[in-house]
Every structure is written in C-alpha cells, then in structure tokens.
Amino acid sequence: MKLLDKLFEQQTRHLAQRSSRRGMLKAIGGLLVGAGTIPLLPVARAAAADAPGRPTEKGDPASCDYWRYCAIDGFLCSCCGGSENTCPPGTEMSPVTWIGTCRNPADGRNYVISYNDCCGKSSCGACLCQRDEGDRPLYRPDKTNDINWCLGTTSLAYHCSTAIVVGVAFEAE
Amino acid sequence: MRLALTLYLALLGGAAWAGDINSQRAQFNYQMSCQGCHAPDGSGAGEVPRMREHVGIFLATEAGREYLVRVPGSAVSALGDAELAEVLNWIVREFAGASITLHFEPYTPQEVGQLRQYPLNEVVQYRAQLLADIASANLRE
Secondary structure (H helix, E strand, O other): HHHHHHHHHHHHHHHHHHOOHHHHHHHHHHHOOOOOOOOHHHHHHHHHHOOOOOOOOOOOOOOOOHHHHHOOEEEEEEHOOOOOOOOOOOOOOOOEEEEEEEEOOOOOOEEEEEOEEEEOOOOOOOOEEOOOOOOOOOOOHHHHOHHHOOOOOOOOOOOOOOOOEEEEOEEEE | OOOHHHHOOOOHHHHHHHHHHHHHHHHHHHHHHHHHOOOOOOOOOOOOOOOOOHHHHHHHHHHHHHHHHOOHHHOOOOHHHHHHHHHHHHHHHHHHHHHHHOOOOOOHHHHHHHHOOOOOOHHHHHHHHHHHHHHHHHOOO
C-alpha cells in the first residue's frame, strides 16, 4: 500500500511541476477552436455544395459566357450594381419570369435557371448578353425571352436580368 | 417468388397517390411550364391567378375540373398528355391544401388529351362565371 501511495504522490508532483493551470486552459481552448474550424475547411464545403440547388460553380458572373447565362437576353445585373442572384438597389425583382435550363460545366449537370428581371429603372446598358438557348418565337409566349418580363411589378421599366438557380433539371434515365 | 415481388410492387404502385407521380419530373415540368408566372409555391403574381390553397375549389364541379385542363396555360402547353396529367395531379397534391373538399380522382392522360382539344378563349370571364357557379352550388348545399 505504501508503494502505491508513493507512486501516486510521485506522479502527482511530477504532473504539478511540469504543467500549469493556464496550460490546461490553453489545451481546452485549442480543442474548442480546432473542432469549430474543421467544418470550415475546404473539404467539408465542397461536399456541402453537392446539395441540389447549390451547385459547385466556376466562372465570372459579370461575364456573358458565365454558365448560368446560356438562355439570357438582357443586361447582366452583376454589371449594374446587383449580382447574378440579386437586383441592384432601387429596382424591384419581377415575380413573373422566364425560365430555362443551363448545363453547369463544373459538374456536368443541367440546372433550372430563373431569369428574374429587375425593374423600376431605365435600362442599365452595361454587359448586354444575348445567348438565347431554348428561346422560342413569340407565339410561344411562355418560352420566349423577347417580351418584357417586368410583369407583376409596380413598374414596367426593364433594368437588368438575374440568373437564379431554382432546381436541378429532370433527366429521364 | 417473382410473382410475389411483382404483386408487391403493383400494390406499392397502386398505393402511390394520384396515378403515379414522379415528383422530380412533375416539379421540373412545373418549373419549366408553369412556375415562371404562377411562382415557385403556386402563389401567383399580380394578375396571375393563385393556385396555392385555391386550385382545389375548381374540383368541386365537373366544369371546374375540365377548366384546369382547358385553360390555355395547360391546353396549349408544350407538355404531352401524360406529362400534363402528371403535373396537374402534382399541382393538386402540392398546392390545393384545404381548398379541396371532395375526393380527388387523378387526371388520366386520356382525359387530359381529350379535354385539351377545347382550349378556352375568353378565360377571364369564363373563370369568373365558373367560380360564381361553384359558390352558389356550395350555398345551396
């Protein structure tokens, strides 16, 4: 029994001499921050981007050859103070919209793109982009991008177009 | 064993709601042919009629049921009969909510194919009259 006592005493003293309470706090703090950082690593984010509706993307949303613009006909909101998803300040996004599909080169899948127009100001005039894939003549009004889609907004004035991913295209197997 | 499996699958298929809806295909066709005006959740916009918590009202009468196929957005859409029937059944399932009061018999491709031969012209007036008729029929009950 004495041997055991001595052994523990030695071990405890050894620990007390070699470690500090602050060191303990530091270790716990390091663990907490470290565990919190792991989900932010690029690996985890790349996996999360596979969720439908949030595709992995590459390219410049202010350039006409950006993948989402395959069916667009208008000024890019990305060049007009907005983005590919949002309207510039002072304009209103039309709830009525022209919808098409585009192939995302990053993952090879087709996505449903909603080209919601931003309305309420005169034409932006920057980055005119007209790629028109899937555009149909005016006699198919739901499938033409030649009409003014500022419908359902307070103003009919067209300013620029967004290109919002609203889903994944269905492909028959 | 194979017979049992076939029977089981047939039962599963029969249990599926509204004549076998492929939800992904139906939603895609809705997005491509309807959502641009009726909005992602069927709530409509401006003068575009709302379908959410509303579309089921039309299913109270035969003329109303036919209306949902004969309305130009359905009748002259680029969808084939089977796809149109499926997307209509999907719309009823997803959007009708409490607006549906009776048992809903799913649209079939044959029914849709026949009805869409007669697209409506004066839709706004026809729709208003239809809703008035349905409302007065409900009052009589």
